[in-house]
Amino acid sequence: MNAAGRFARYLSTNRLKMTRTRRAILEEILAIRGHFTADDLLAHFRRRGRDVAPATLYRTLARLVEAGLVHRIDMAKGQARYEPMFGRHHHDHMICVSCGKIIEFENRTIERIQADVCRRKRFTLVEHTHQLRGHCAQCSQNGTPAARPRGAS
Amino acid sequence: MNAAGRFARYLSTNRLKMTRTRRAILEEILAIRGHFTADDLLAHFRRRGRDVAPATLYRTLARLVEAGLVHRIDMAKGQARYEPMFGRHHHDHMICVSCGKIIEFENRTIERIQADVCRRKRFTLVEHTHQLRGHCAQCSQNGTPAARPRGAS
DNA sequence: GCCACAATTGAGAATGATTATCAATTTTGC
DNA sequence: GCAAAATTGATAATCATTCTCAATTGTGGC
Ligand SMILES: [Mn+2]
Ligand SMILES: [Mn+2]
Ligand SMILES: [Zn+2]
Ligand SMILES: [Zn+2]
Numbered sequence: 001m002n003a004a005g006r007f008a009r010y011l012s013t014n015r016l017k018m019t020r021t022r023r024a025i026l027e028e029i030l031a032i033r034g035h036f037t038a039d040d041l042l043a044h045f046r047r048r049g050r051d052v053a054p055a056t057l058y059r060t061l062a063r064l065v066e067a068g069l070v071h072r073i074d075m076a077k078g079q080a081r082y083e084p085m086f087g088r089h090h091h092d093h094m095i096c097v098s099c100g101k102i103i104e105f106e107n108r109t110i111e112r113i114q115a116d117v118c119r120r121k122r123f124t125l126v127e128h129t130h131q132l133r134g135h136c137a138q139c140s141q142n143g144t145p146a147a148r149p150r151g152a153s
Numbered sequence: 154m155n156a157a158g159r160f161a162r163y164l165s166t167n168r169l170k171m172t173r174t175r176r177a178i179l180e181e182i183l184a185i186r187g188h189f190t191a192d193d194l195l196a197h198f199r200r201r202g203r204d205v206a207p208a209t210l211y212r213t214l215a216r217l218v219e220a221g222l223v224h225r226i227d228m229a230k231g232q233a234r235y236e237p238m239f240g241r242h243h244h245d246h247m248i249c250v251s252c253g254k255i256i257e258f259e260n261r262t263i264e265r266i267q268a269d270v271c272r273r274k275r276f277t278l279v280e281h282t283h284q285l286r287g288h289c290a291q292c293s294q295n296g297t298p299a300a301r302p303r304g305a306s
Numbered sequence: 307g308c309c310a311c312a313a314t315t316g317a318g319a320a321t322g323a324t325t326a327t328c329a330a331t332t333t334t335g336c
Numbered sequence: 337g338c339a340a341a342a343t344t345g346a347t348a349a350t351c352a353t354t355c356t357c358a359a360t361t362g363t364g365g366c
Contacts, residue, residue: 122290137275
């Protein structure tokens with residue numbers, strides 16, 4: 001089933017309503033590729049004349065995360081990033097601390113060992129984050145960041 | 154060299170001063186074992202009649218982290234946790250989402266693969282966080298959390 | 307030990323991302 | 337179409353942490 005259908009199913013299962021605002025937000029996310037912040041989305045809407053209140057966007061993002069359609073990436077500081085997870089599988093992130101770029105990686109061996117570690121400690125894993133922070137190829141080469149990270153001076 | 158000595162060296166190297174407040178904070182941290190929040194420390198001080206301003210504590214913790222004597226653990230929500238790193242090596246954390254308990258783990262294989270991943274992507278690793286969130290042995294068994302997580306209702 | 311001067315402290319204000327409130331509006335099942 | 341329940345948006349609130357700035361303290365050189 002497609003993203004809109006999955007969201008509709010999630011909503012009705014939870015006695016929630018499919019509103020035009022929620023539809024618009026989901027469509028906007030479908031159009032964006034990669035990682036984005038709540039403000040990125042708000043800016044997109046403003047540019048298109050359709051204004052969405054921050055509170056509403058945050059609420060809808062939370063619903064989409066609950067529905068498993070969007071993934072939220074908590075950063076050590078600054079705004080969280082979100083990314084669509086329609087038909088994608090889990091992966092982790094390398095974050096360039098000079099330009100802000102996010103590089104994805106996935107490693108089955110790490111995931112397996114992680115599960116082993118939990119088993120040994122009798123820990124029931126619900127979710128995990130594995131973030132590598134450092135300098136991307138361009139930034140370590142140039143010395144000059146390719147672009148400013150969000151929120152940099 | 155011991156912790157106090159290392160901090161003194163770090164401070165003088167950076168034209169900073171070893172004050173009585175900084176000494177008191179370092180001693181307090183030496184006395185605590187395990188993970189703690191800024192508020193935990195402030196409470197300790199208040200109980201002992203020695204009052205330290207939050208701003209000062211946060212500033213000193215930042216210095217201790219820079220000096221490599223303390224490690225800061227950013228949580229998805231709520232206050233950051235800190236832990237002394239005097240003569241300890243790197244490890245990662247399992248965090249119980251029902252009682253707040255933090256269990257440490259370290260795995261050389263994961264660390265090695267992680268380094269490989271970075272090499273392949275030409276990514277210069279500076280630091281990383283690997284957090285596993287779920288339910289600890291007690292909480293998954295009891296159904297009832299052993300204790301409330303900080304900030305829970 | 308004293309001085310000059312830079313660093314530190316603490317009180318309080320500010321920050322900033324996100325969440326809570328609540329009256330007005332929209333959905334939806336019937 | 338109606339009523340009940342959910343949603344929206346404007347706005348205030350939260351809350352951990354950082355900033356500001358005047359008063360205080362530590363330090364290196366004499
Ligand atoms: Mn991603
Ligand atoms: Mn630890
Ligand atoms: Zn970069
Ligand atoms: Zn637990």
